[in-house]
Amino acid sequence: MIFDIEPNSEILFGEGASLRTGKRVQELGCKKVLCITDVGIKKVGILDKIVENLENAGLKVVKFTGVLPDPPDYRIEECAEIAREEEVDGVIGLGGGSSMDTAKCVNILLSNPSPITQYFGPGEGLKKETPLILIPTTAGTGSEVSIVAVVTNTENHRKGGCIGPQWMADLAIVDPELTLGLPPGITAFTGMDAFSHAAEAITSGQANPMGELQAKEAISLITKSLPVAVEDGSNLEARKDLSLAATLAGIAGIKDSMVHFGHSLAHTIGSLYHDIPHGIACALVIPEVIRNDAKAVPEKVKVIGKAMGLKFDDDLSPEEIGDRVGDTIKALNKRVGIPTAREAGIKKSDLGKIAEIAYQDETAIFAPLKLSYSDALEIMERIYEG
Ligand SMILES: [Fe+2]
CATH class of the missing domain: 3.40.50.1970 (Rossmann fold)
Structure with a gap:
């Protein structure tokens, strides 16, 4: 390589x-x-x-x-x-x-x-x-x-x-x-934005080993310290971890390896719903995007799971790997108080429109598998069902 x-x-x-x-x-x-x-x-x-x-x-x-x-x-x-x-x-x-x-x-x-x-x-x-x-x-x-x-x-x-x-x-x-003064909600969703940069960098079609190292560390730090900082905003150790994670994830995800379909969806949601912050949009979509990525790059999805503390048996199918990691990210969202898609105000009637715009978004070219409109719609439906 x-x-x-x-x-x-x-x-x-x-x-x-x-x-x-x-x-x-x-x-x-x-x-x-x-x-x-x-x-x-x-x-x-x-x-x-x-x-x-x-x-x-x-x-x-x-x-x-x-x-x-x-x-x-x-x-x-x-x-x-x-x-x-x-x-x-x-x-x-x-x-x-x-x-x-x-x-x-x-x-x-x-x-x-x-x-x-x-x-x-x-x-x-x-x-x-x-x-x-x-x-x-x-x-x-x-x-x-x-x-x-x-x-x-x-x-x-x-x-x-x-x-x-x-x-x-x-x-x-x-x-x-x-x-230090950031309220819990902003702490949570900006942290999950960084998590998305890291997770998408690992599964990106342009992934590289250096980006993976940075992104793995970012995911470990966020998994450990985001719930702490949301609970106690004055915890400087947790804040240091999150600032370092955001820096590492930024380098990996928006400079070298590049983010992909999670950000295609998040940009689309942001442009249709101006009151949904970027970080909330990223948090909502990332569990299902990573679950879907496991079809193409299960070993990379395992890397994300291991950075979150999961252990994997050798005989798991790509689908099982995707489910375990997707569910673990969803649990992290819940723990730090990210709303569901419905709570955030996404309308069921807009799912098709979001899928239609997102699968043609310029960042989608970095996805590890080529997505069609129906793939994008299936992902959006899963996000909506929570
Ligand atoms: Fe982002």
Whole structure:
């Protein structure tokens, strides 16, 4: 097997790492930066702490707190306009996936013309002239180490992925202390987003041994520490495990091996139901996607199960392996309080529409087996039946 490991973003990891933000941003040559976040991060005081740290290092800071979930194109353009007017020489994304993806796009628009929607798909020939620094405040999306930014095109209401090395951070600062205040629900579903990145990386058609190592560790850490952090958000050891898991799963799932049909379904659910967060959509679909993957790659599905602590007899059929692992992931969902598909608001009448869009989604090409519309519908029906 020949596989290619592309360079990672530089990652500064550990509790208190965000206290080095100012110094590290200054070392990247920045003098005036745009710090992009949402109102929630401002409200809990994390924005002020980071801005103070940057200013103490002698940097000028422009703040933008208008990030919206599933970042819409128009909001990215508004933010990019501010970046150009203020002539910033660096961009910081602080928050969850939406803040980091908005920052990725704004940074690209500092070196390339608008609109952002023209950059959906692989980013050939794009310039990147200003450093991008990403600081996650959740443990799940992996955007800080990925080569992807997901944007909503508000003309056709479709989400699109901008993909390529230009969308990577120059520096990711992963500080588990920033996640200590996350409520149980967000902790649970962002953790299951990371779990999906890892599980899909292991079963991906583009899987490789390095990604498998990272993803196995991420699954073990999430299985052990997600229930702990959901129960007691102030448990720093559990938070450290989850931040590390999200980083490992992000590298494996959204940079090297790539996620597949779980994310095809989750993107589709997210675009049809705006009030279902990405992590909940991932959590809902991943047990059935992995159960189905066992038809093609049972040994890989066993790897996921073993990382969750399962033991397997040698004579199990692929179907039995899929059932054991799928049921174990479902039990983890239940334990951390993920709602069922019905509780999340998915309508039975939409199952066909979800299947129809998802099986043609661009991420489906990485699935370990080719899925038809009827395969996708069968998976959605199982998800709905819970
Ligand atoms: Fe994801």
